[in-house]
Amino acid sequence: MLTEITLTIQTHLLTGQPVPEDFYGRVDEFVTGEGKPSITSDLAGADTDVRKLMLCFEAATKAMSYADLAQHYRQFxxxxxxxxxxxxxxxxxxxxxxxxxxxxxxxxxxxxxxxxxxxxxxxVQGDMYVSTPKDKKEALFDWLEDNGHGSLITDTVNASTLKAFVKEQMKLGNEIPDDILRIEPYDRASLVKA
Structure with missing residues (x-):
């Protein structure tokens, strides 16, 4: 059943073929046969076949061994x-x-x-790519300011840099203002070569 779920996900996502009518019922039978609760109500609340397929996959993967999970992860x-x-x-x-x-x-x-x-x-309509070399960024900002277009300039913080900073501050026990930052911790498993 696990292989069928994986193949159905691939087929539906890559070709757009409809999900077989009896598929969700068979997945529910498989999952409940593993002693897990029925996913029928979850499926009824899903608004797309992709979401339904992901619910099926999530329910089914709970019965997988670590080796099977690793195989499916590598396949995906x-x-x-x-x-x-x-x-x-x-x-x-x-x-x-x-x-x-x-x-x-x-x-x-x-x-x-x-x-x-x-x-x-x-x-046909005209279009263009526009960028500036990193070493010319300050010159561009000066040019924009000098020509009355300073409002185009915005200060930004790189997302990866901000995340690293917040992690570091949390590790040090420093308070992080949750009214200006949205922080959603999660756990992620990684599969590394043995």
């Missing part, structure tokens, strides 16, 4: 890594179509847009 890491690679490739393919092929074709055909029945309209 591998899938996530492949999904990132696919996302990167799909973004690059979209960029080729939208930033190169279509603009060039419309220009060659002397058109500013073209409508495709039942799909939509291709049109």
């Amino acid at each position: 890491q591998s899938i996530r890594d492949r999904a990132k690679a696919v996302t990167t490739a799909l973004t690059a393919a979209e960029d080729i179509i939208t930033k190169k092929v279509v603009p060039e074709r419309l220009d060659e055909d002397g058109m500013s847009n073209v409508t495709i029945k039942g799909v939509g309209r291709w049109q």
Whole structure:
């Protein structure tokens, strides 16, 4: 059943195929057979199939051995890594179509847009990437201030730096103002190579 849950999650998320109608009932039977409470009421409150699948997976993993948990964890890491690679490739393919092929074709055909029945309209508009080298940040701030655009400048604190600071202060027993910081401690298991 655990493998079926994992495969159903993968199939639903990667292909969008619907979850089999009897799937949730079979998971509930499996979970309650392990002496765990029924998840029927939790499933009724879930608003999407993804949420329902995650509830099923969570309930089922409570019956898994550490070895099984590690195997599933590694499997999901591998899938996530492949999904990132696919996302990167799909973004690059979209960029080729939208930033190169279509603009060039419309220009060659002397058109500013073209409508495709039942799909939509291709049109081209100017856009740009804007960034500044780190070593030029102060110069940019000076330029913005000198030209009356200082309101664009905001002070920020890096999230990782803030987290490390708060952890350190809590470890030292110093008070942290909970009215300006939202702190949600949690435990996370990590799987390291043996």
